[in-house]
Every structure is written in C-alpha cells, then in structure tokens.
Amino acid sequence: EADIYQTPRYLVIGTGKKITLECSQTMGHDKMYWYQQDPGMELHLIHYSYGVNSTEKGDLSSESTVSRIRTEHFPLTLESARPSHTSQYLCASSESGYGYTFGSGTRLTVV
Amino acid sequence: AQKITQTQPGMFVQEKEAVTLDCTYDTSDPSYGLFWYKQPSSGEMIFLIYQGSYDQQNATEGRYSLNFQKARKSANLVISASQLGDSAMYFCAMSGYSSASKIIFGSGTRLSIRP
Numbered sequence: 001e002a003d004i005y006q007t008p009r010y011l012v013i014g015t016g017k018k019i020t021l022e023c024s025q026t027m028g029h030d031k032m033y034w035y036q037q038d039p040g041m042e043l044h045l046i047h048y049s050y051g052v053n054s055t056e057k058g059d060l061s062s063e064s065t066v067s068r069i070r071t072e073h074f075p076l077t078l079e080s081a082r083p084s085h086t087s088q089y090l091c092a093s094s095e096s097g098y099g100y101t102f103g104s105g106t107r108l109t110v111v
Numbered sequence: 112a113q114k115i116t117q118t119q120p121g122m123f124v125q126e127k128e129a130v131t132l133d134c135t136y137d138t139s140d141p142s143y144g145l146f147w148y149k150q151p152s153s154g155e156m157i158f159l160i161y162q163g164s165y166d167q168q169n170a171t172e173g174r175y176s177l178n179f180q181k182a183r184k185s186a187n188l189v190i191s192a193s194q195l196g197d198s199a200m201y202f203c204a205m206s207g208y209s210s211a212s213k214i215i216f217g218s219g220t221r222l223s224i225r226p
Contacts, residue, residue, distance in 0.1 A: 031212060033213070033214075040200065040219070040221065041218070041219070042202070042216050042217065042218045042219055043156075043202070043216045045213060045215075048213060050212075058213075059215075088154055090154075090156060092156075094212065096212075099144075099146065099158060099161055100156075100158070100214060101158070102148075102155060102156035102157075102158075103155075104153075104154065104155045105154045105155060105156075107154065
C-alpha cells in the first residue's frame with residue numbers, strides 16, 4: 001500500500017504544453033523532494049520543501065516550478081514542455097531526513 | 112561537499128551466489144547516514160537498508176547486509192543467495208548535516224542475475 005502517490009504514471013505530451021505532475025503523501029511528512037532521472041542514470045535533486053510555503057531549488061537547475069500550499073501536496077509544473085524535459089520524475093518525502101519514501105515516478109515524454 | 116562513488120556500472124552474477132556492490136563516500140560531516148535503494152525496471156525506488164555513522168554494528172535486513180568500514184569510507188551492499196528478482200539498478204546514497212537532510216545518490220550499479 002503506497003503512502004506517496006504520483007500521477008500520472010506515464011505522460012506523452014506535445015512541445016509547448018503546460019503540465020503539472022502531481023505528488024501527494026498521507027504520512028504527514030514535512031520534507032518533500034523532486035528528483036529527475038534519465039533512464040539508467042543517477043538521480044538529481046531539482047526541488048525540495050521543508051514545509052508549507054517553503055520551497056527551494058535543488059542541485060540540478062530545472063525550468064520547472066513547485067508549490068507547497070498543503071503539507072500533503074507537492075506538485076511540479078512545467079509552463080512550456082520541451083523535448084529536453086523528457087525524463088523520469090520521482091517524488092519523495094521524509095520525516096526525519098534519514099530515509100525517503102518514494103512515489104512510483106512519472107515518466108514524461110515530450111514530443 | 113558530500114560525494115558518493117559507485118565504480119561498478121554493471122555486474123553479472125549466477126543465481127544463488129552472494130554479490131557485493133561497492134560504494135565509497137566522502138564527507139566532512141561527523142554524523143551521517145548511508146542508504147541503499149533498489150530500482151527495478153518499473154522505475155520505483157525501493158529502500159533496502161540504512162547505516163548510521165555512529166552505529167557500531169553493520170546493518171542487516173534479511174538477505175541484505177551493509178559492510179560499513181568507516182575508516183575506508185566504504186559502505187558496500189552484500190546480497191546473500193541472489194535471486195532472479197534481484198536484477199535491478201542499485202543506488203548507494205547518503206545524507207548528513209551539511210546536506211540539510213537532502214540525500215545524494217551515486218551513479219548506480221546495474222545487477223543482472225543469471226539463472
């Protein structure tokens with residue numbers, strides 16, 4: 001039973017479209033994270049949040065934006081999708097920072 | 112700055128054999144945590160095992176154990192009696208005070224189990 005949910009699981013979209021990747025967790029965790037991962041490659045942190053109304057950019061520069069209006073919800077938005085955004089996006093949450101719970105990921109393809 | 116190094120891009124192992132996946136790390140934090148995650152082809156990240164830097168004993172979780180050598184800054188994952196379902200990518204990761212609870216990941220090792 002997943003405690004952190006990502007939707008959609010797969011998304012194919014045209015260039016220039018606006019998209020929002022959803023991430024919700026039911027554990028009440030304060031800390032949430034977004035990672036970007038190309039197939040078979042390492043994970044790169046692109047955004048994180050330590051609580052409501054708190055968001056920070058990660059180590060990898062990204063054109064995406066995030067918001068944290070509610071503890072359980074941490075959506076990621078791309079205003080204008082491009083083929084270079086094609087990747088897997090993984091959402092995670094943590095209570096203490098010692099161990100993440102990951103969602104199942106969103107595989108995004110921009111054509 | 113913290114860094115995780117996994118030097119084995121890919122490994123092939125016979126079913127039922129034990130396998131060791133290498134991981135070295137670099138940090139100046141006095142307190143830190145080390146993790147291993149498994150990522151099957153479906154893409155989700157599965158937490159396997161955790162080792163705290165002050166833990167005296169090596170962590171174990173079922174068939175997984177972490178060979179922690181603090182002086183060498185290594186945290187190798189040992190899988191005993193490998194199974195076909197162990198075929199996946201494996202990521203070593205760490206967090207510490209200087210990373211403000213963020214976890215950094217290594218580049219991963221792709222493990223393939225032969226029947």
